Amino acid sequence: MLKELNPLLHSQLRLAIMSILMNCEEASFVFIKEQTQATAGNLSVQLDKLVTAGYITVEKKFQGKKPLTLCSVTETGKEAFEEYVNALRDYLKVE
């Protein structure tokens, strides 16, 4: 029987965000936006959902006079991502 796929992670944009954050210590809003080609609005909404779930943290600072939003994945987020990947493997494997 196939396992449930965490619906919070089974979304293209949120998965892309998590994928980026799993591969670096932190990433800015602008960087994630460029990498994912997402609109700012969509990105903002999806980041919020990941924050609410406790999968990422968001820090808002200033770089000189420009706002700078930095995101990074939490321990909970890492675990959820890894569990998702494991669940997904069963769907993808073809003998």
Added chain:
Amino acid sequence: MLKELNPLLHSQLRLAIMSILMNCEEASFVFIKEQTQATAGNLSVQLDKLVTAGYITVEKKFQGKKPLTLCSVTETGKEAFEEYVNALRDYLKVE
């Protein structure tokens, strides 16, 4: 840059259906329903979408007096599934 994930395949239930069909020659409506734990209504709708996309074929017969709906993946479906898997790999890999 991350590739687009085929939205028709990036759905838990449709992915599960395709996963099952990638691993056997054909599967019945009832079998897929059991394996996926989907409701009949939801399964019916999602099968239709896969048929419309040309990813699977559905044959309706009778087994004695009971209806028997058999599904199997098409060549187009196999290709789409493999492309999806490849695109997804980039999201999952963590160095």
Added chain:
DNA sequence: TAAAGTAGTTTATTTTATAAACCAAATATT
């Protein structure tokens, strides 16, 4: 023969994703 089960489909509702509109501050333009 009435009730319950099987194998589905259709339709309505809820959830989700996405885009459009908006806001505040900084920088560039005439």
Added chain:
DNA sequence: AATATTTGGTTTATAAAATAAACTACTTTA
């Protein structure tokens, strides 16, 4: 020095998708 324009976002509205509930038709069982 007012006025666009750009940057870095958020909020809200709309479109699309998933899901569940209701329904159909036929069969089996009590």
